Amino acid sequence: MSNLKRTPLNRTMKLVIITAIFLLLFSLAGCSSSKQEVNSSTNNAPRLTDQAMEAYYVDAQWLQENLDQVTIVDARADKEYKKGHIPGAVNITWQALSNMQPKQGEPGWGVVLSNEQLSKKIGEFGIDGKKDIVVYNDPAGLGEDGRVVWMLRIAGLENSRMLFGGWPAWQKAGGEGTKDTPQVKAVSFSIINPDTSLLATTEYIKANKDKVKLLDTRSPEEFTGKTDHGERVRGHIPGAIHLHYRDAFNPDGTVKTVAELKDMFVQVGLKPGDEVISYCTVGIRSGFMTELLRMCGYENAKNYNASFSEWAGDPNNPIEK
Structure with missing residues (x-):
């Protein structure tokens, strides 16, 4: 085996190799840090903890x-x-x-x-x-x-x-967005067990007005008759409790916890055993609130789908402001 002398050239090559290895390790560490930064940015998304x-x-x-x-x-x-x-x-x-x-x-x-x-x-x-x-x-x-x-x-x-x-x-959460519309293939679907307990009609409310609690989920201005969403007349159904659907949200757009929602419902006079019928203009806001009520244990919660538009559309129905 021949002995190699340590020449300046050998020392230079050794230094180059060490430097290259160091740079490679540094770049890998940098990639790891960059990936961690991407992951940490998704932590801004609200998590469901309840x-x-x-x-x-x-x-x-x-x-x-x-x-x-x-x-x-x-x-x-x-x-x-x-x-x-x-x-x-x-x-x-x-x-x-x-x-x-x-x-x-x-x-x-x-x-x-x-x-x-x-x-x-x-x-x-x-x-x-x-x-x-x-x-x-x-x-x-x-x-x-x-x-x-x-x-x-x-x-x-x-x-x-x-x-x-x-x-x-x-x-x-860093979720992707797209403008592509998926190709939807129609399928056969049949409703076997419809849950009609979620729905209340005008006739049902009139027949059970002394047994149910009506919840007006519209804005305070709509409830008091200061404004409307196209209804024939302004105001609210007599005896209705008011609770704006926006009160169910946190500032970040998430819904409050079940404990917070329950407290909110109780404060306006709604007990879990009550049959609560929510309404709004046409059952959108009240449909949302009905789902929240059910989530909070109000098993008899219903949505008055036709809502105040149909109620106010009949001049024979009483209205308060």
Whole structure:
């Protein structure tokens, strides 16, 4: 074996190799740190920590982990959906599952479709009920996610839940957005066990007015008759309790905990054993509140779907301001 002398060239090559190894390790560490930064940024997304809410909500992280295992429904308006949505989400507005043939104030305007029509519509959107369903919207809206879930649960799809924090929470979680519209294949769907206990009609309210508690979920200005949403006259149904649906939200657009919601309901005079019938203009905000009431143990909570539009549309019905 020959002995190699330590020449200046050998020392230079050794230094180059050591430097290269150091730079490689540094770059790998940098990549690791960069990846950690990306992951930590997703921690800004709200997490669902209240187990009592899990039958009605999932959070963005859960949805990311189960994206291919669920049916995703975007309940926002078509124009918002087209600006960007969760990959694979199908756009189902509350109107798509409701009777929009009558005019506002006429009987039946905006009410959920009949079982036969609802079955057909749900099937046309590719929903067969075999997968869990996650519905989302923008929390700044009118509670459209709750209204859609309310209708899906009427159809017997109890595996329908809402996205905690909605579209903004998905974005905060680093979730991807797309403008691509998924190809929806129509399927056969039939409502077997409709949950009619979720629904109240004008006739039902009149027949049980002394037994139920009416909850007006509109704004204070609507309740007191200072403004309206197109109803024939302003005001509220006599005896109704007022609780604005916005009071159910935290500043970040997430819904309050079950304990906080229960306290809020009790403070306005609603007990868990009460039959609470919520209403608004056409059952959107009240559909959302009905789902929250059910989540909080109000098993007899119902949504007056036709709401104040139908009530005020009949000049024979009493109204207070």
